[in-house]
Amino acid sequence: MAQPKKKTSNAKRDQRRATWKRKARVQAEKALALGKSILSGNNTGFYYPQLEAEEEEQAEE
Structure with missing residues (x-):
C-alpha cells in the first residue's frame, strides 16, 4: 500500500529558499x-554593437 510522503x-524549506x-x-x-x-x-568581455544601434536611431529620425 502506498505511504504518504x-x-x-x-x-x-528555509534553507532551500x-x-x-x-x-x-x-x-x-x-547584471x-x-x-x-x-x-x-x-x-x-561583452560585445555590444553600438554603431549599428546609433545608425538605426538616426535612420528613423
Whole structure:
C-alpha cells in the first residue's frame, strides 16, 4: 500500500529558499556590474554593437 510522503521540515524549506534567493542576488549583482561596465565603456568581455544601434536611431529620425 502506498505511504504518504513525510512533510519537509521548516528548516529545510528555509534553507532551500535562502539558496534560491542567494542565487538571484548574485545574478542581479552580475547584471548590474555588466550594465555599469557597458555604460562606462570599460567592457572587455561583452560585445555590444553600438554603431549599428546609433545608425538605426538616426535612420528613423
